[in-house]
Amino acid sequence: MKFAKALASATILAACTFGSASAAELVVGFSQIGSESGWRAAETTLTKQQAEQRGIDLKFADAQQKQENQIKAIRSFIAQGVNAILVAPVVATGWDEVLQEAKDAEIPVILLDRTVDASDDLYLTAVTSDLVHEGNVAGKWLVDTVAGKPCNVVELQGTTGSSPAIDRKKGFEQALSGHDNLKIVRSQTGDFTRTKGKEVMESFLKAEGGGKNICALYAHNDDMAVGAIQAIKEAGLKPGTDILVVSIDAVPDIFQAMAAGEANATVELTPNMAGPAFDALAAYLKDGTAPAKWIQTESKLYTQADDPMKVYEEKKGLGY
Amino acid sequence: MTSIFRTYLARLLPQLIALSAIIIAISMTFPGFLNLEIQNGRLYGSLIDILNRGAPVVLLAIGMTVVIATKGIDLSVGAVMAICGAVAASFITSGHSLFETILITLAVGILCGVWNGILVAVLDIQPIIATLVLMVAGRGIAQLVTEGAILTFNDPGLIFIGSGSFAGLPMPVVVWLVFGVLVALLVRQSALGMLIEAIGVNRQASTLSGVLTPVLLIAAYMLSGLCAAIGGIIAAADIRGADANNAGLWLELDAILAVVVGGTSLLGGRFSIAASVLGAIIIQAINTGILLSGFPPEFNLIIKAAIIVFILVLQSPRFRTSFAFLAFPRRAAKTTEQEAK
Numbered sequence: 001m002k003f004a005k006a007l008a009s010a011t012i013l014a015a016c017t018f019g020s021a022s023a024a025e026l027v028v029g030f031s032q033i034g035s036e037s038g039w040r041a042a043e044t045t046l047t048k049q050q051a052e053q054r055g056i057d058l059k060f061a062d063a064q065q066k067q068e069n070q071i072k073a074i075r076s077f078i079a080q081g082v083n084a085i086l087v088a089p090v091v092a093t094g095w096d097e098v099l100q101e102a103k104d105a106e107i108p109v110i111l112l113d114r115t116v117d118a119s120d121d122l123y124l125t126a127v128t129s130d131l132v133h134e135g136n137v138a139g140k141w142l143v144d145t146v147a148g149k150p151c152n153v154v155e156l157q158g159t160t161g162s163s164p165a166i167d168r169k170k171g172f173e174q175a176l177s178g179h180d181n182l183k184i185v186r187s188q189t190g191d192f193t194r195t196k197g198k199e200v201m202e203s204f205l206k207a208e209g210g211g212k213n214i215c216a217l218y219a220h221n222d223d224m225a226v227g228a229i230q231a232i233k234e235a236g237l238k239p240g241t242d243i244l245v246v247s248i249d250a251v252p253d254i255f256q257a258m259a260a261g262e263a264n265a266t267v268e269l270t271p272n273m274a275g276p277a278f279d280a281l282a283a284y285l286k287d288g289t290a291p292a293k294w295i296q297t298e299s300k301l302y303t304q305a306d307d308p309m310k311v312y313e314e315k316k317g318l319g320y
Numbered sequence: 321m322t323s324i325f326r327t328y329l330a331r332l333l334p335q336l337i338a339l340s341a342i343i344i345a346i347s348m349t350f351p352g353f354l355n356l357e358i359q360n361g362r363l364y365g366s367l368i369d370i371l372n373r374g375a376p377v378v379l380l381a382i383g384m385t386v387v388i389a390t391k392g393i394d395l396s397v398g399a400v401m402a403i404c405g406a407v408a409a410s411f412i413t414s415g416h417s418l419f420e421t422i423l424i425t426l427a428v429g430i431l432c433g434v435w436n437g438i439l440v441a442v443l444d445i446q447p448i449i450a451t452l453v454l455m456v457a458g459r460g461i462a463q464l465v466t467e468g469a470i471l472t473f474n475d476p477g478l479i480f481i482g483s484g485s486f487a488g489l490p491m492p493v494v495v496w497l498v499f500g501v502l503v504a505l506l507v508r509q510s511a512l513g514m515l516i517e518a519i520g521v522n523r524q525a526s527t528l529s530g531v532l533t534p535v536l537l538i539a540a541y542m543l544s545g546l547c548a549a550i551g552g553i554i555a556a557a558d559i560r561g562a563d564a565n566n567a568g569l570w571l572e573l574d575a576i577l578a579v580v581v582g583g584t585s586l587l588g589g590r591f592s593i594a595a596s597v598l599g600a601i602i603i604q605a606i607n608t609g610i611l612l613s614g615f616p617p618e619f620n621l622i623i624k625a626a627i628i629v630f631i632l633v634l635q636s637p638r639f640r641t642s643f644a645f646l647a648f649p650r651r652a653a654k655t656t657e658q659e660a661k
Contacts, residue, residue, distance in 0.1 A: 035468045037468075038468065038469045038470065041469065157617060160618055160620070161618075187617070189617035189620070191566070193566040193569075194559040194563060194566075195555060195558065195567070199611070202369055203369070203608060203611035206352065206612065207352075207611075207612050207614065223470070226559075230483070234483060235359075235364075236359055253470070253472060319468070319469065
């Protein structure tokens, strides 16, 4: 029996070594949520790029915001016998069964950008950013920049009750705690949109003495910051100098604003979740090193000193 | 003339009272609310913000009033705003002139209205279902146009429509003022308004008495589409970009609410464009007031709902009859007026 097994694996090994290049090529299935935002589109583009760079044959499936489509896609990947599956899960629950099927077929599954409510032995690892940490990085930048001077901060929150809004607020507040010179004087939701960001900023400016009492703006995403920058300009103030602007996401448009001196800093929510995922996968397939269950992506801070126009050019083509 | 003015005022009285009450309430919690100053050659202050930010809903409410008067409803206006914003942005960025861009965008809005109108008037589909089609599909169409991204533009002419100013007023305010007056004159200085009301009260009876019901119905939805197109241009010009996901999102509900707060019945019939405009301004005043108040955002919707329930209760027939004695002096004034005649 043992001999038979050894023989079988030897034949497989031989087949691999003598097989064509395509046999050595890794086939990975990727079930993407959809293209509901520019960031998601950029994530898709980057995943395809990363796969191409590594010579991975990526099978892409767009779920159009539906979990049933994702489950179908995963089942078809299993049937095709891919080497690994990447999933950006649209919701957190209801994954146990299909993940178990993948496990039974011995296909490692890596979660991208979001996690699921399932036992963590059902997937290899999850690559996500830490939303609290993002808020924290933004807060630290502001603390360092004002350097002890008194500063009134206004905050544009994301959609009330959404996890990015809650966590980015929490992280920012953590960074500010213990620095009594910084005070959040107004905080309202701008629903992550430019229009609301602009409207809410207008009211902040009116409420705080025409903006004279505001020293900095913290927006939970770049889009709201872009809207708010217009409101600040229309109120006759200089965004970036009269009012410091720090936000999160690092979408291309904020780099244009930074190049024009109208925004000061942004924290990147990297759309390159696939890079770390492929690295972990390569290590796992090579000698079975199991990666940590959570791979945190870098929350990189960009400021005006980082040649914003260059970053803009790099990011422009990613489909944001 | 004065008697016309007086009946007009009597019609708008509940809305005017509600609006002044809200403005007084806000200015008590936030003292600087009524301040107006001239900045960069334009009026600047929270009151102007209300008129300016209310522009899309005011425009949608104008079209919605006429549609609702025909006993219809147009759920697609928010999505049509997104489509038109996307069309405007893509035309201006592909090098078309401002004039062409606006013309094509308005045409697209009217076309959306024609689609709704045909479904309602010719195929006889219930308006709520007929317009639901475009409400759901419209945002997808807009995303196809923008290719999923926020399509930004730098054309100074188009930006002017969103954030420029004319005669001291922000352009969006000028646009809705002029447009609202034009529509109101059109429907009230001709028999159009009466015919629309006739359709709303009894479509079959008006058809039998010779009203061109299908044509007027389609025209009503075309007007609604046109309003949404103007709203879409303003919304896109305001942020210098077309956001297919968020432009006009849920604004159809605000527009319907504005019409209801304005006292026009959802069952069709009598309507007032001025009252709907006031209704939209009331909603925006509440929104701006909440933003200025500094409450945590978790309370926004609760406060808004509470105020609107209060206004609707004030308008309800039951409430009015219970407090009819308050209206008595006015009725007395009317009879003396008639005697004087």
